[in-house]
Amino acid sequence: MAHNFEPVEVSTKEDFKLDGPVKWCAGCGGHAVLNSVKSVLPETGIDKEKVVFVSGIGCSSRFPYYINSYGFHSMHGRANPIASGIKISNPNLSVWIVTGDGDSMAIGGNHFIHTIRRNINVNILLFNNKIYGLTKGQYSPTTPKGSVTKSSPDGTIENAFMPGELTMGAQGTFFARTVDSDPKMMREVFRAAADHKGTSVVEILLNCVIFANQVHKDITGKDVREDHQIYLEHGKPMIFGKDRNKGLMMKGDKMEVVTIGENGVTEDDLIIHNTKDVDDTNHYRLVRMGLPEYPVAMGVIRAIESEVFESQMYDQVQHARENAKIKTMDELLHSGNVFESKG
Amino acid sequence: MAKNHRVIELDEVVVKFAGDSGDGMQLTGTQFSDTSAFVGNDLSTFPDYPSEIRAPQGTIAGVSGFQVHIGHKEVSTPGDQADVLVAMNPAALKANMKWVKDGATIIIDIDNFDNKHYKKAGFEEDPLHDGSLEGFNVVKAPISLLSRDVAMANGLDSKGADMTRNQFVAGLLYWLFNRDIKIGEDFLKKKFKSKPDVVKANIAVLQEGYNYAETIEALSTTYHVDPVKGKKGLFRNITGNQATAWGLLAAAEKAGLELFLGSYPITPATEILQEIAKRKHLGAIAFQAEDEIAGISSAIGASFAGKLACTTTSGPGLALKGEAIGLAVITELPLVIVDVQRGGPSTGLPTKTEQSDLLQALYGRNGESPCIVIAASSPANCFNYAYEAAKLSLEHMTPVILLTDGYLANGSELWKIPYMKDMPAIKLQKVKDNDPDYQPYRRDPERLNRFWAIPGQPGLRHRVGGLEKEDVTGVVSHDPMNHQIMVELRDKKVQKVVDYIPDQKVIGPAEGDLLVVGWGGTYGALVSAVKDLQEEGKSVALAQFNYLNPLPGNTAEVLSGYKKILVCELNLGQFATYLRSKHPQYEYLQYNKVQGLPLFISELKVKINEVLNSIK
Numbered sequence: 001m002a003h004n005f006e007p008v009e010v011s012t013k014e015d016f017k018l019d020g021p022v023k024w025c026a027g028c029g030g031h032a033v034l035n036s037v038k039s040v041l042p043e044t045g046i047d048k049e050k051v052v053f054v055s056g057i058g059c060s061s062r063f064p065y066y067i068n069s070y071g072f073h074s075m076h077g078r079a080n081p082i083a084s085g086i087k088i089s090n091p092n093l094s095v096w097i098v099t100g101d102g103d104s105m106a107i108g109g110n111h112f113i114h115t116i117r118r119n120i121n122v123n124i125l126l127f128n129n130k131i132y133g134l135t136k137g138q139y140s141p142t143t144p145k146g147s148v149t150k151s152s153p154d155g156t157i158e159n160a161f162m163p164g165e166l167t168m169g170a171q172g173t174f175f176a177r178t179v180d181s182d183p184k185m186m187r188e189v190f191r192a193a194a195d196h197k198g199t200s201v202v203e204i205l206l207n208c209v210i211f212a213n214q215v216h217k218d219i220t221g222k223d224v225r226e227d228h229q230i231y232l233e234h235g236k237p238m239i240f241g242k243d244r245n246k247g248l249m250m251k252g253d254k255m256e257v258v259t260i261g262e263n264g265v266t267e268d269d270l271i272i273h274n275t276k277d278v279d280d281t282n283h284y285r286l287v288r289m290g291l292p293e294y295p296v297a298m299g300v301i302r303a304i305e306s307e308v309f310e311s312q313m314y315d316q317v318q319h320a321r322e323n324a325k326i327k328t329m330d331e332l333l334h335s336g337n338v339f340e341s342k343g
Numbered sequence: 344m345a346k347n348h349r350v351i352e353l354d355e356v357v358v359k360f361a362g363d364s365g366d367g368m369q370l371t372g373t374q375f376s377d378t379s380a381f382v383g384n385d386l387s388t389f390p391d392y393p394s395e396i397r398a399p400q401g402t403i404a405g406v407s408g409f410q411v412h413i414g415h416k417e418v419s420t421p422g423d424q425a426d427v428l429v430a431m432n433p434a435a436l437k438a439n440m441k442w443v444k445d446g447a448t449i450i451i452d453i454d455n456f457d458n459k460h461y462k463k464a465g466f467e468e469d470p471l472h473d474g475s476l477e478g479f480n481v482v483k484a485p486i487s488l489l490s491r492d493v494a495m496a497n498g499l500d501s502k503g504a505d506m507t508r509n510q511f512v513a514g515l516l517y518w519l520f521n522r523d524i525k526i527g528e529d530f531l532k533k534k535f536k537s538k539p540d541v542v543k544a545n546i547a548v549l550q551e552g553y554n555y556a557e558t559i560e561a562l563s564t565t566y567h568v569d570p571v572k573g574k575k576g577l578f579r580n581i582t583g584n585q586a587t588a589w590g591l592l593a594a595a596e597k598a599g600l601e602l603f604l605g606s607y608p609i610t611p612a613t614e615i616l617q618e619i620a621k622r623k624h625l626g627a628i629a630f631q632a633e634d635e636i637a638g639i640s641s642a643i644g645a646s647f648a649g650k651l652a653c654t655t656t657s658g659p660g661l662a663l664k665g666e667a668i669g670l671a672v673i674t675e676l677p678l679v680i681v682d683v684q685r686g687g688p689s690t691g692l693p694t695k696t697e698q699s700d701l702l703q704a705l706y707g708r709n710g711e712s713p714c715i716v717i718a719a720s721s722p723a724n725c726f727n728y729a730y731e732a733a734k735l736s737l738e739h740m741t742p743v744i745l746l747t748d749g750y751l752a753n754g755s756e757l758w759k760i761p762y763m764k765d766m767p768a769i770k771l772q773k774v775k776d777n778d779p780d781y782q783p784y785r786r787d788p789e790r791l792n793r794f795w796a797i798p799g800q801p802g803l804r805h806r807v808g809g810l811e812k813e814d815v816t817g818v819v820s821h822d823p824m825n826h827q828i829m830v831e832l833r834d835k836k837v838q839k840v841v842d843y844i845p846d847q848k849v850i851g852p853a854e855g856d857l858l859v860v861g862w863g864g865t866y867g868a869l870v871s872a873v874k875d876l877q878e879e880g881k882s883v884a885l886a887q888f889n890y891l892n893p894l895p896g897n898t899a900e901v902l903s904g905y906k907k908i909l910v911c912e913l914n915l916g917q918f919a920t921y922l923r924s925k926h927p928q929y930e931y932l933q934y935n936k937v938q939g940l941p942l943f944i945s946e947l948k949v950k951i952n953e954v955l956n957s958i959k
Contacts, residue, residue: 020818049801054644057809064806065819070798072647073808074640075670081605082638085644085652086798088630089603093648093798111640114633317623324624329596332589332625333760339380339578341570 011048012098013038018068024059029180029206030127034066036186037096037125044194048092054083056108059134060100060127077108080115083122091310094194095122102132105141105161113170118309119198125190126163126203131212149211152170157245163203164287168280170312173198175287176300179220180206185231185298192300198308219296228291232299236271240295247271248294255285257294275303348563350521353720355414356568357422358516360509361439362452363400364393364407364868367509370534371429372409374513378526380580380757383570384413387722387867389421389754389941394610394693399743401455401463406438409484415569420867423943427519427775429512431455431486434464436647440475448480449560450515462817462890476499482561486511486552489584493551497544507548513718514552521567524553554582571703574759581758583751584611587655587681588618590729592625597730598737598769602627603650605641607634607660610693611749612683614654617639635663639680643667646676647807649797653679658687660698661744662707668742669712672833675784675793676805677736680714681729686939696750698863699914704744705892705921711830713837715739716892718746725751728889734769739840740792741833741958746891748913750941771795783817786828790843791836838893847895849904851877851884856958857907859951860931862888862918865942869911872947881955888918902929908956909934911942 016038024030041051051069055061057076070093074082079097087095104112104126106149115122131149132138142163146155160261167175174196178189186204193200205216219228230240230248238248239260247270249258258265265330277283326332360368369390379386391408398405414421414826419639424444430436432455443449456471470476471483490511494504510531517524528546535541556562582588595602606629609813620629620702628650632638639654646652656664661682671678684700686692704716719728727749773783774796783805784793796803798923805817813820814828849858850870860871866887873885886901888894895901902908902922910933919931934950936942 049804052798064808067536068804070804071806071808072644072674073806074643075666075809075812078636078667081632081640081913082644082647084637085605085646086605086648087642087644088641089601089645089648089650090799111637112632114637251426286837313628317626317628320623321626325936326624328763329589329593329625330763332592332622333579333763336578337377337380337579339383339580339757341383341574341576341578 001196011042011046013042015048016041016068018066022033022066023062025209027207027209028059029129029204030059030063032183033125033127033186033204033206034063036183037190038067040187040190040194043191044094049098051094052086053098054079054086055098056103057134058132060098061103063098066116068302077103077106077111079103080108080111080124084115084118084120087122088310088313091121091314097122097124098127099124100127101130101140101142101163103168105163109141113166116167116170116172116199116201119173119306120310121197121199121308123193123200124202126201127206128163128203129206129208129212130215131208133208133211135164137211157341162287163201163256165284167201168284168287168302172201172302173202173304173306174200174300175283175302176200177203177205177296177298179298181203189300192303196303198306204273218291228295229298230275230295232286232297232301234275234300234303237267237272239267239270255289255294275300276305278304346388348565351564353566353568354416356427356566357410357412357425358427358429359408359410359425359442360429360512361406361408362437363405363435364395364397364430365400366407366431367506368407368409368431371509371513372411374530375516376411376580376755378517378522379411379568380578381526384415384568385418385574385757386414386569386580386758387412387418387421387754389750392694401434401460403434403438403464403590403668406435408435408439412786413568414567415571417571417573420941420944423585423945427516431508432464433460433466433470437464437466443479446478446480448482448510448519449476449939450482450484452486453483454485456483480561482559484511484515484555485613489551489555490548493547494544497547498540499544504544505801507545510545510548511552511555514549514554515556515562516554517549518553519562519565523567524549531666541550566669574757578757578758579760579879580755581723581726582614582753582755583725583747584614584683584753585618586723586725586758587719587729587745587747587752588615590726591651591653591679591733592619592622593629593726593763593766594730594769595627595734597763597766598651598733598771600649600651602653603642604629604653604787605632605638605643605645606630606655606656606951607632607638609635609657609660611685611752612655612660612681614752615681615683635660639664639667642678643671643674643676645680646671647674647798649795651737652677653681653733655681655683657683657685657693658703659690661700661703665708668714669708669710670712670809671742672708672712673809673811675740675833676742676807677740677795677860677876678742679729679732679736680742680744681732682744682746683752684746684867686937692939694749696748696864696941697913697937697939698747698748698865699917701862701891701914701917701921704746711834713762713834715743715837715840715893716746717743717890718888720752720866720887720889722751722756724756726761730766734767735840735843738770738772738792738843739790739836740772740795741836746863751864762768773797774800774803776800782815783807784812784815786832787866789839791832791839829942841893844890844893844895846897847886847888847901849884849886849901850874852882853884854904855882855884856906857883857951857955858902858908859883859885860888860908860910860918860922861885861912862891865911865913868942868947872951873943875944876951883955885953899926902926906958907932907954909951911947911950913937913942940948
């Protein structure tokens, strides 16, 4: 396993249960995410006393109050730097950031990209409901252009961010996408995020029942999801569809949707998903795919090995400690130009 | 070496080096300061430089200066005016004419005094011939020409040779102050350790300057400043920023913690970040964040995770950090925020000093958000107050804002080196693993601090955050009465600090005509002015405040002993306003200056005399 902590005592899902009400709306996707996270944590082998959940502000960010771990509910947009400070201070902790499309794509956008650029070993769960829920229904940076919201009565005139594109643009080492309505997929993706060394970004397409109900229904609807999603697995061909007969194939420099059995296409013609490809060209292609031309990519899209910030930091600390002549404050105070005055 | 000239003994002398930003005046100033410290003089220095890295050469905007005050007697400021001015070009002369004493020695690089340079400096007449330098001892030395010749003869190319000019100046001054030139040579050997050819050429130029001075008649009178009286032990020359960084490192060592600094570069605070970044060998981590907010946020995270956490900034950065300071207040985590004040508002005067962040430090946040606020008052005691900021923060579990300023940060003074065994103990407010009674917001009955349970500790899992918490349990609460209780507890906790800080000292009589009040970085000028007037028999005393919130317990008593109170500060009256709100029973006169400059002893004496005269 790839994580960098020693299992001490096996935790159970119960260990992470916290008494008290969970104050998300009934039907909010947050409940399912919370449940999946609690299921996954024991699987990671982490000591329950070493788990820290950090959040910013927004509906997503109430998460730390609903799970029995060390928790820090912070400021709007600032979960990433607070979590960075925690992880750098103690790399043995398992640090999870719970954030939303307002928190990390708008007010905290700067911190989001810089955390990823540094590759600090934290897990970012980005609840993307494409709306500001806690302030009651204004458009967010991921709201599709043209959407009518309380602050865009005539439709938004802004292009939407894709969290995956930002992650890749910031040289992200891990990006995955999942949906709140598929617990099995969430558990698999969260587990992969936990195991990844470096900043793991998981975009969770999440339903806001009140202000953007069914915003993802074209992707997640029971009747359409098999044809409108492709679940990607490393080393496996890119197949999807109700009848498992559709796939993705390279044609020239483009990915195209093909049907197995038509025009001589066989499974062997499909692209084999490689999460470990350092070249992110195909990962970009996968992240950008959208309806109606393409299915929406789900699962772990990118997971490459790269050095993490805090390990390199402590390597430098250790090297300095071993090689410096000055070991104590008294030695520092008396180093360099010191003059004796006889008064 | 035999000298056939007059040597005058001086108690103190002020030397100012001025030239283009690239002329090496900061280096020469430092070299002269270190040499003075080496021979045992007391000293105080102040660099004065533009905010541009290389402003247009030869213009007033591009003038960079370094002032050194050395003494046989104790010195506490870099001096109002210079006894010796080195002006490398006409702009440097023009910019500094009002900062030299009558009869001062002015050393100019005659090679740069031509019509081209006069025009750049904005001189309409040739200042060497229009009578404006009458009464000064002007030494016209061919500094550029001779330096270049000697340096090139020693193997440097013309560009490298031009950079040795400052060593010619240094040589002149070693002669002028009867210093052993070997000290200057050693300084260069250390400074350019890896470049032996540069060392060789610079030493040759240094000697050339020295020999030139010995030869010309204009410098037939030289000076000698004896070692300072009454200072015994090991000393070093230290700037305020270095002292601040070391104070934080010292507190971490004493507390048995590792230091975490989350910071973003900003003038004039950046050197603290750079200094701590060099101290990984002491376990310190400097995290250069993507912005001011991330700097403090990472520090808050580090504090939650059990580090001694700090952030350093200047006024604009403090404004950006406001919300996060509030988070540290409500989560009741230890955090040191260092604000090296500069001229404002907005970008203001980045390289100039001011004291205009006081009210921002005290009140500049949303909600009732009290912080402990303290201020350093000399470059060297930045060490003590940085240490004290960390100690108060860790012991009272609340953020502390330490105010220094550009004048303290970049200025330096001779500092008696402390020993760690003499530094006060720091008592951490930690919780034992698996403490069955642990509650996140249970408090110490005396200090009212909550306790520090650190992620990874077994049996203490809890959640903190910016939402109001229920007293004791720390559960999120919107209960009206609970909010009242928590707001008052956080305030009371800070006010309780008064029992753990020293009483306010007064320099001078406890009763009299006038109490001069200052705070922070103006100490040097204020104490010099007040002591001078006390020697003249005036009934005047000084109270210089280092503890601002809470104010020392005896503040009202101190203020009560005088007919008048004069509050002097580098803003429009922020401390006076604060004192009026805390102790409205007194009347506060004000002396305020906002020119990006420190207070001068001379102007203070005029003002103090004016107030004293109004009493009689």
